[in-house]
């Protein structure tokens with residue numbers, strides 16, 4: 158009886174036993190076990206208790222909780238009475254032969270081929286979703302003629318010069334944000350010619366005190382003309398994503414977007430179908446206001462994933478001119494999950510690529526995900 162109350166003493170754990178147990182935990186995005194990936198750090202064993210860090214390639218890892226639970230389960234099954242798993246992340250640069258932006262590890266470019274499909278909306282909410290998952294994020298509005306980010310974040314005052322032609326970005330919702338709209342008024346921008354604009358954007362990339370960023374999201378100017386092409390060519394972009402709407406006409410422009418990235422050897426992570434469907438609130442059915450399936454059609458055509466389908470929802474553009482993005486205003490809704498999943502997929506894919514030592518500046522043949 159008395160002995161029943163005493164904790165049964167388990168044998169002390171061996172380091173090898175713990176590592177063997179953890180080697181059964183597979184990262185589904187990378188398709189490899191977390192020990193051989195080098196993710197397990199700082200393993201401390203005290204008797205039958207184990208504590209360690211699991212260092213992922215991104216804090217926005219979509220399977221973080223699942224991996225943590227698996228680690229606990231496997232090490233307990235190997236004989237531990239207590240397992241303390243500390244999930245951490247170190248975002249590595251994906252590698253790019255071009256001049257790097259100091260402190261910035263990954264640059265994600267968002268294009269659409271043409272205007273009005275929701276590129277800026279996607280850019281800001283992708284940036285916020287990455288931030289919400291624990292990453293350090295910046296947002297650069299490269300749209301010179303019609304910068305929309307100032308309105309989207311509700312900031313319309315000029316940025317501060319730090320001297321040496323360096324600017325301090327604005328802070329909005331925990332992100333570093335920069336836009337042509339913080340420097341020029343619309344009339345000034347309209348008089349600028351291609352090369353001048355181009356120089357401006359380069360300045361924005363390299364002469365802004367971005368700080369330490371895991372991801373810098375670029376809202377590219379709409380279109381795929383010379384300005385966009387030279388911009389993408391000279392910018393150290395880690396990867397691009399292409400926004401489309403479901404209609405046939407929009408797909409044609411999205412194809413131009415992907416061809417632009419291909420021409421300048423920027424790998425494309427996939428497509429985002431915006432205004433994909435509408436839910437009326439009376440039922441849970443998806444109503445297709447426009448045509449349907451366009452994003453998937455493109456994805457199949459290029460052998461790339463459809464990363465997200467964002468619904469058409471009045472809440473997305475109902476900010477009442479206050480500059481409060483939907484992910485800040487709303488905590489629930491299809492779009493909240495869709496943006497969260499998008500951020501997870503983008504971050505996981507960049508993480509996968511950063512681990513691949515051979516991934517420097519791949520040609521078009523190397524873009525499949």
Ligand SMILES: Nc1ncnc2c1ncn2[C@@H]1O[C@H](COP(=O)(O)OP(=O)(O)OP(=O)(O)O)[C@@H](O)[C@H]1O
Pocket residue numbers: 269271272273274275276277278279300303305379431432433467468469470471472473474475
């Ligand atoms: N999923 C959505 N549901 C409802 N409204 C949306 C959605 N996506 C974008 N919008 C609205 O559509 C309009 C155009 O979006 P946005 O400015 O993001 O497009 P864009 O492609 O960046 O345009 P531009 O080429 O002018 O920069 C905005 O009013 C925005 O609020």
